[in-house]
Amino acid sequence: MEYLDFEMPIKELEDQLAKCFEIGKESEVDVTATCNKIEKKLEKAKKDIYKNLTPWQRVQLSRHPNRPYTLDYINAICGNTFMELHGDRSVKDDKAMIGGLGKIGDQSFMFIGQQKGYNTKTRQYRNFGMANPEGYRKALRLMRMAEKFGIPVVTLLDTPGAYPGLEAEERGQGEAIARNIFEMTRLKTPIITIVIGEGASGGALGIGVGDKVYMMENTWYTVISPESCSSILWRSWEYKEQAAEALKLTGEDMKKLKLIDGIIEEPIGGAHSDRQGAFDAVQDQILKAFDELKDLNDTDLVAQRMDKYANMGVYKE
Secondary structure (H helix, E strand, O other): OOOOHHHHHHHHHHHHHHHHHHHHHHOOOOOHHHHHHHHHHHHHHHHHHHOOOOHHHHHHHHOOOOOOOHHHHHHHHHHHHOEEOOOOOOOOOOOOEEEEEEEEOOEEEEEEEEOOOOOHHHHHHOHHHOOOHHHHHHHHHHHHHHHHOOOOEEEEEEEOOOOOOHHHHHOOHHHHHHHHHHHHHOOOOOEEEEEEEEEEHHHHHOOOOOOEEEEEOOOEEEOOOHHHHHHHHOOOHHHHHHHHHHHOOOHHHHHHOOOOOEEEOOOOOOOOOOHHHHHHHHHHHHHHHHHHHOOOOHHHHHHHHHHHHHOOOOOOO
């Protein structure tokens, strides 16, 4: 297990607990009472730390190297029913954007999301979760396929942003994202969107227009990363914590601003500390959202989605 800076008090207590158990095994001394005291301290420390996280600490948790990624959720939720589909039928298959058909129970879904890597080799293979234009065009192709066959769409957002390279711009990065946003607003099938990690800028919004939009507890969703915001405003990355606070990027902020529909609670310690708990929470939210949308006809579904986004940013003086 890797620990972040603010998690060090937890690491110290866990080390003490492990040592206590070890002493109990190696000697005939009864250490039960001591271990119980340490366990209570550990439980209290976890509650105190994870229930009072700053926006920057949530950003750090969203990037935790042990945090589950899109394929982890899909494989856990769908099991062996998931069938990945490839290619945009124009350029190539973008490995940073994955998609395919899978089942939860008897209900089929089209799953689409950005995929990051676990080590240097797979991060390069997945382009660090930064999709090219062909990735967004693949996503749109799969969404249109889902619409044709009446299959609901689930999008999982986890990206530091769309790939900003010259070749991506040459192939129409901005147009591909804009086209997705336009087409998703009028797609005649339910769309459920969940931010499972980083939700940065148009790279996330390119598959993020949904009838129901949720954020996991320790994720962020905003127009720019705190580091980039800091470098623009203060010419330095040292002010990333202030930038994270000012950007209002947490689930609580987004819910208060009525930009998302809900927050999915994570296990104490984050999704990486109890993967199965995180998978179950996401699955439950998908099924709950689908139950709310499945009886709407196409006209009402699209009208409701368009109204949802048209009302964003509206305020009264």
